[in-house]
Amino acid sequence: MDYLENIQAQMRKGILEFAILALIEETEMYASDILKKLRATELIVVEGTLYPLLSRLKRQELVEYVWKESKSGPPRKYYKLTSKGREALESLKDTWKSLYTSINSLNT
Amino acid sequence: MDYLENIQAQMRKGILEFAILALIEETEMYASDILKKLRATELIVVEGTLYPLLSRLKRQELVEYVWKESKSGPPRKYYKLTSKGREALESLKDTWKSLYTSINSLNT
DNA sequence: AAACTACCCCTTGCATAGCAAAGTACTGAG
DNA sequence: CTCAGTACTTTGCTATGCAAGGGGTAGTTT
Numbered sequence: 362m363d364y365l366e367n368i369q370a371q372m373r374k375g376i377l378e379f380a381i382l383a384l385i386e387e388t389e390m391y392a393s394d395i396l397k398k399l400r401a402t403e404l405i406v407v408e409g410t411l412y413p414l415l416s417r418l419k420r421q422e423l424v425e426y427v428w429k430e431s432k433s434g435p436p437r438k439y440y441k442l443t444s445k446g447r448e449a450l451e452s453l454k455d456t457w458k459s460l461y462t463s464i465n466s467l468n469t
Numbered sequence: 470m471d472y473l474e475n476i477q478a479q480m481r482k483g484i485l486e487f488a489i490l491a492l493i494e495e496t497e498m499y500a501s502d503i504l505k506k507l508r509a510t511e512l513i514v515v516e517g518t519l520y521p522l523l524s525r526l527k528r529q530e531l532v533e534y535v536w537k538e539s540k541s542g543p544p545r546k547y548y549k550l551t552s553k554g555r556e557a558l559e560s561l562k563d564t565w566k567s568l569y570t571s572i573n574s575l576n577t
Numbered sequence: 578a579a580a581c582t583a584c585c586c587c588t589t590g591c592a593t594a595g596c597a598a599a600g601t602a603c604t605g606a607g
Numbered sequence: 608c609t610c611a612g613t614a615c616t617t618t619g620c621t622a623t624g625c626a627a628g629g630g631g632t633a634g635t636t637t
Contacts (some may be wrong), residue, residue: 364529365526365560367622368487368557369560369564370595371484371485371486371623372487372564372565372568374479374485374594374595375479375482375483375484375567376479376480376568377571377595378476378546379480380572380575383575384575391614392615398575401508402571402574402575403567404568404571405502406595406596407595408597408614408615408616409595409596409617410594412615412616413594413595413617414480414594416506416616421472431603431604431614433545433604433605433613434603434605435603435604435615436603436604437613437614437619438614451505452473452477453480456477457480457588459511460481460511460512461513463488463510463512464484464487464565465491466510467488467510479593479594485624495587500586501584501585514625515624515626516585516586517589517624517625517626518623518624520586520588521623521624522623539585539632541584541585542585542632542633542634543584543631543632543633545584545585545586546585549583562578
């Protein structure tokens with residue numbers, strides 16, 4: 362893989378968990394929903410990344426899920442934020458802002 | 470380490486190479502300069518991260534260095550962008566903008 | 578000159594985490 | 608009851624940040 366592409370991938374990786382928390386802030390979603398949304402915004406993710414990530418967030422109690430029936434297949438885990446998750450998300454939003462400011466101040 | 474701190478660290482990591490390229494875009498710098506600058510902007514990095522990173526960038530020919538004498542110690546490697554590095558940086562700036570747009574569009 | 582201090586560059590070993598690929602399991606249609 | 612579609616999970620690999628340690632050079636002090 363091209364080194365430049367790799368750096369770009371790193372940049373996306375870094376904000377993955379932030380992006381996912383932000384995604385389910387308002388609407389609860391299951392894995393495929395999340396994948397679709399992220400792909401639409403160029404934050405490409407694959408199953409093998411997403412599922413372990415959701416498990417981590419669950420283990421840390423930032424998210425929780427409920428099983429829901431599907432009309433076309435097996436039941437789905439719908440994820441949403443816990444209150445701890447909401448706090449974390451707020452904190453990450455600050456981090457993001459601060460990061461944005463830092464980057465923009467680098468070469469001025 | 471706290472999980473939240475870990476996520477924040479991940480966010481910073483992702484843009485490290487971008488930040489470093491941006492840093493030396495205008496002014497050539499040696500490692501300690503870069504460390505100082507990054508620390509000042511909350512993009513904390515340590516030697517063990519920076520040196521291998523600079524080596525990678527060198528190997529990929531995005532940066533080059535010249536030895537310069539110091540008034541207070543051993544000579545220093547002053548890094549600056551190659552033309553290939555400038556191209557890469559421009560590309561990364563676009564990625565960064567696009568990323569920023571994506572994140573901000575997530576929960577609206 | 579020898580020892581000391583400050584500075585600078587580099588390497589080793591470990592832990593984390595994204596990803597490709599393969600695996601398991603449930604559902605409804607034919 | 609098999610097949611296709613959907614959903615969730617796991618395994619093995621690789622990349623990389625980081626703590627810690629190593630080693631080398633220059634100027635100063637004794």
